[in-house]
Amino acid sequence: MKKLINEPSTVVRDMLEGVVALSPATVLLADENVVIRSDLPEASQRKVAVLSGGGSGHEPAHAGYVGRGMLTVAVAGDVFTSPSADAVLAGIRAASGPAGALVIVKNYTGDRLNFGLAAELARADGIPVEIVVVADDVALKDTVPADRRRGIAGTVLVHKLAGAAAEQGLPLADVARVARSAADRLSSMGIALGSCTLPAVGKPGFGLGDEEIEVGLGIHGEQGVRRMPIASAEQLTSLVIETIEADGKVKSGDRVLLLVNGLGSTPPMELSIVARSAVAILERMGVTVERAWAGTFLSALDMPGFSLSLLPVSDQDLTLIDSFTDAIAWPRGGAVNKRRVLSSTAGGEDMVSSGKTTDAGTRLRKAIETIARALIAAEPQLTELDSLTGDGDLGTSMKRGAEAVLALPKESFSDVASGLMATANAMRKAIGGSSGPFYATALMRASRHLAGLDEPTAAQYSEAFLAAVQAISDLGGAKPGDRTMIDALNPAAQAFAGALAAGAPTATAWQNAIGAGIAGADATSSMRPRLGRASYLGDRAIGHPDGGAVAVTVWLRAISAFLSAFIFVH
Structure with missing residues (x-):
């Protein structure tokens, strides 16, 4: 195993210290792996705090999304391990005021337990807390009930919408409504070309043949719902979008946000190829792609592969998604080019034939x-x-x-x-x-x-x-x-x-x-x-x-x- 780390036991803290060093908008709690906005006013003047987090190894999530207009707090556990309830509670207490806190949780047992317990403890302290659970993984649509699905990369879009709503000064109930509505409309699915390697383990979590891929996996190095032969980027993108369409949340006539997410070691070239296919397929379906981004937003360490997230949106959602944030990992922009090809003008480069061939x-x-x-x-x-x-x-x-x-x-x-x-x-x-x-x-x-x-x-x-x-x-x-x-x-x-x-x-x-x-x-x-x-x-x-x-x-x-x-x- 070759990793640019110091010690497996310190990777999370070392990583967070590096993130904070490059982000003046953030500060790191001394005794917990919790990143908080550095510009918060006195507690009595604070708007609704928006918290999220989970196990590390998903970078740039979650610390990369801390900043004005997005997350107020990111709580980091060990690699692929939920943070403790005490760490989550420390984040709530450090960032919240009378307006309360919204906690956004990906739908994993450890996260739900620890974030849920921290919310109860905070309420006992008199801090209003609402919880929104994201369960956007449509790959599990035929495997488990909708409320048991995993939360994956689409969670980042919920972070942005909720953070923007909080920055507008909306009350906790309204910020929670924005986040909950987005989570209910959200669909995501991933495909992996290989496994990932945990720093403390030193070997891939599973093996794949040279021509095999995993379809419908989560973000913790686990296998997918099925294995299949490798196919072209166009075919794999079609497979994901067809699965999302079959789940019923995206249909012709919708306006959507599209997130093309790399799982950790997928180069920008390949993500752009997937984005090209995704935009074209959605347009052929009659779906209008209002905003789209391609990059690594929520990874699974060094896993090769991608996920797609689709979120039907309204004008109000677009206002929130376009609003300012200084979170270092949010990509900004997202406008989709409607005129993508310029016809070339033929040049007279070749010699003109005389009409006969020697x-x-x-x-x-x-x-x-x-x-x-x-x-x-x-x-x-x-x-x-x-x-x-x-x-x-x-x-x-x-x-x-x-x-x-x-x-x-x-x-x-x-x-x-x-x-x-x-x-x-x-x-x-x-x-x-x-x-x-x-x-x-x-x-x-x-x-x-x-x-x-x-x-x-x-x-x-x-x-x-x-x-x-x-x-x-x-x-x-x-x-x-x-x-x-x-x-x-x-x-x-x-x-x-x-x-x-x-x-x-x-x-x-x-x-x-x-x-x-x-x-x-x-x-x-x-x-x-x-x-x-x-x-x-x-x-x-x-x-x-x-x-x-x-x-x-x-x-x-x-x-x-x-x-x-x-x-x-x-």
Whole structure:
């Protein structure tokens, strides 16, 4: 187990001290794991206090939501363990005045018992207290009665609405009504791609196969209501929304809040993909998404996965949800973009076809198609190499570029120059990172060299090859010996030109180019990288050839099928 902690026994206190250190709106009780707003007035002047909490491990909940316009108090227990009644009571006493306190509890036995007991003790002290229980997990709709369902991520929306109502100065009964109404309308459901690891345990709570996921789980590392094979983000999002719809609280014509919640280790990229699907599915259902957020709001430690929460809303709810809070974890905003795609304007990038196709253009197209297929086949090898010394995207980048080239219409290859320019533009559009600009620049330079030639000679191809290599060097600054694709390209281009100049047949000259390129790529294994991401590794990159250089050898070999009799005129 690798965790950035000090001691398992101090993780909660250490975490809370870090939260408070970065949030001037909060303060931490000295003798309890209770975070409280730091700007509270004298007790007699206080508005209704809004309290929540539970076991730790759900960060940024609950301490991240303490602030004006949201929670007044967050009470933290040990990891996935309810706080004690004494800790909850300490929070109520520290933050409440005559207006009383609203306690928002997620529907777990430990939380209900300890928060409920603390509320009774506070009432005995003369503090008015109301309790609202959140039970939003629709995954349990066929398993337990509605009032026995778990409280999960949608609870955060209840925090916001209740906190805003309290900040308006509403009396306790009205603040409780706002929270209770929201809890009654709320629906949530989660899906996990794996388990989580408790600091004190040191191993995952359950195991999953490489292609398995858990559907309908809570927030404490437990298994779901069923296990199923992994599916696409679109399919999983549809599954969750269909389950919520079947539960009956969300229907066509509703206006809703949407919370796309990460369970702890789901990257923003994946949450955005889920959000995209969720918004589109809801719109197709006739549901208007008034506000939506994607991020980690209530986690289960380091669990990979997501949950969706939907809350039908009125104009009054929107006013409360939009009201100000200085709680550091509330994401603000939430407006949904209704105009999400701007039509692009086509540019005149490709050379205009003359209407006829030269034999050389046709041969070039067949050669480039063969190169593209070779690069697609080499994806695993290139990915593995780039993972060792780079960021691991070379194989997929080259495959994406190759697929774009294969999709070009035959008309793009009316002659050699047009075909090279069309290939350059396809690579540029399909590949990000460095490979796209390098190959696009090289192909464009070669295209200009061969413009106007219906049947270029081998010598003219060689000159275009040398010009293309120089274009890559000019763009990126790489020179031979820097451990880049230049270390394969430069010797290959030089060997081809030299052999032709010496009178060698084109086939022989190209075999010399292949051999020189392979030798150059192999030599990168012993080079210390000077450019690119591999340069950050220093000597750690030594022992593995450069992925970009190896990619060059893939297409050098592929061209050998189209030697002098097929491409070149000597």
